[in-house]
Amino acid sequence: MELMELLTGRRTYRRFLQKEVSRDIIDEILYAARLASSAANKQPLSYVVIRDAKKVEDVFQCTRWAGYLPPGDGQPKDGEKPVLFIAVVENLSVSQDCDTDAGLAIGNMTLAAWNHGVGSCIIGACDKTKLSAMFGLTQEQKLHTVVAFGYPSHKSRITDAEEPGDIKYYLDENRDYVVPKRKREDVVTFL
Structure with a gap:
């Protein structure tokens, strides 16, 4: 895609086809995150990839969607849920201030995904305590965001x-x- 077409089309998507995202595309999404600029080049972020259907459902249960819409309209229903989550993790022993790094990495990830027609939804409204335990994060790690991915159905x-x-x-x-x-x-x- 041309850059401006890519930027215009990379919107938030909240309903997905139940079609798996290939490992090659996931690898490209993660590579794009790795390429993002980083303050002082500290590279304080790491990522947890959740693609097993049961684990994706477990993560989904800890998320809240589309705050401006009534729950029946904004929350994906069965058959519309994401097929992949990538958690963005701050490594506090590397840097205590990772928001800019996370934003740049997430921007790269979602653009790389959209380049393959894979939509995304960046989710900060989630049970970070429960998800952190689920992901096995240590005290030196902090969950920043989870990003839902899938082929949009809207x-x-x-x-x-x-x-x-x-x-x-x-x-x-x-x-x-x-x-x-x-x-x-x-x-x-x-x-």
Whole structure:
């Protein structure tokens, strides 16, 4: 894909086909994370890949989806759930401040996935204590985020926000996601 097409299409997806993501694509997603810039090149992140169907379901049970929508509309149902999770783990013995590194790595991961038509949903709303235990994290490790992956079964598109504060995404008549974005003139100042 061309870069701007890739950036425009890489939206959040919350309903997925029940089609496995190949190991080659997973490896490319992880390689893309590894390529991300890192503050002082400390590289404080590590990753846990969850692809076994039972373990994916266990992780799914610890997540909350689409806070702007009613639970019946935002939470994936059976037959729509992700087929893969990748947990982003901060290694605190390397760095105590990993948010920028995590954001860059997650951006790379989701773009690499979308380049193969694999959608994603970045999830911070989860039971981090339970998931940390499930992943066997130590006291020197902290779960930053889990990212859900799968081939989308719906569309997601961007529209201009009518008002700067009108940013709540919603479902259209086809249950596709519509994501209002603030207009450039509302967020950019040229000096």
